[in-house]
Amino acid sequence: MSKKTLTEGAIKPEKIAKSIGNHSSKTGIGAHNIFLGQVRADKHEGKIVKGIEYSAYDDMAEKTFHEIRESIFEKYDISCMHIYHSIGMVKAGEISLFVFVSSKHRGVSYEASRDVVEQIKDKAPIWKKEIFEGEEYKWVSENK
Amino acid sequence: MKIKVLFFGILEDVSGCREKDFSNFASSDELMKHLKTEYPNLEERTFQIARNQEIININTNLNDGDTIALLPPFAGG
Numbered sequence: 104m105s106k107k108t109l110t111e112g113a114i115k116p117e118k119i120a121k122s123i124g125n126h127s128s129k130t131g132i133g134a135h136n137i138f139l140g141q142v143r144a145d146k147h148e149g150k151i152v153k154g155i156e157y158s159a160y161d162d163m164a165e166k167t168f169h170e171i172r173e174s175i176f177e178k179y180d181i182s183c184m185h186i187y188h189s190i191g192m193v194k195a196g197e198i199s200l201f202v203f204v205s206s207k208h209r210g211v212s213y214e215a216s217r218d219v220v221e222q223i224k225d226k227a228p229i230w231k232k233e234i235f236e237g238e239e240y241k242w243v244s245e246n247k
Numbered sequence: 248m249k250i251k252v253l254f255f256g257i258l259e260d261v262s263g264c265r266e267k268d269f270s271n272f273a274s275s276d277e278l279m280k281h282l283k284t285e286y287p288n289l290e291e292r293t294f295q296i297a298r299n300q301e302i303i304n305i306n307t308n309l310n311d312g313d314t315i316a317l318l319p320p321f322a323g324g
Binding site: 159224225226227228229243244 | 253
C-alpha cells in the first residue's frame with residue numbers, strides 16, 4: 104500500500120510548497136491542480152468554531168484512499184496524485200485537506216481533482232467535531 | 248468467541264466508549280439487537296455497519312475475532 108494519507112494536525116503551507124517543488128524533475132507534466140480544504144470559523148447560535156477535531160477509522164480510511172487513488176488512475180490520464188487529510192485538531196484558517204493532481208494538459212487535472220474530493224467526502228470514514236471556546240463541541244453530521 | 252465493536256463519530260458519545268468487546272453473537276443482526284438494548288439512543292441514529300472494514304448491508308454471520316464498526320454519515324474534507 105502507498106504511503107499514509109492521514110496526517111496529524113494541520114497541513115502546513117510549507118509542505119504544499121515543497122510538494123510542488125518535488126515535481127520540477129517531472130517535466131512531462133504541464134498542469135498541476137491543487138485543492139485545499141480550510142477550516143471555517145462558522146457561527147452556531149452565537150458561538151464561533153475555533154477549530155475542528157477530525158477522527159477516522161484509520162485502517163479503513165487508508166484502504167479507501169488507496170481505492171480512490173486506483174479508480175482515479177484508471178479513469179483519467181494523469182501523471183501523479185497525492186492526497187493528505189488531517190486527523191486530530193485543526194484550527195480555523197488552517198488546511199485540513201490537500202489534493203494534488205498532475206497531468207500533461209489542464210483539462211483532465213480539473214476533472215480528476217474534483218472527482219477525488221467528491222469521493223473522499225462520499226467514501227472516507229472520517230468524522231469531524233466542531234470545537235467551540237471552552238469545552239463545548241458539536242459533531243458535524245452532514246457532508247456538504 | 249470475541250467480537251470487537253468500534254463506535255465512531257457521534258456514536259462514541261452514544262455508547263460512551265470508542266470500543267468494546269462482545270461475545271456470543273452469531274450474526275450482525277443479533278449483535279445489533281443487543282447493542283440497541285444496551286444503548287437505546289442508537290435507535291434514533293443513522294449509521295452503516297462495517298465488518299472487518301467492509302460495509303455490510305444484510306445480516307451477516309460473525310466469526311471469532313471479527314471487528315464490527317458503526318459508522319455514522321461520513322464528514323471528511
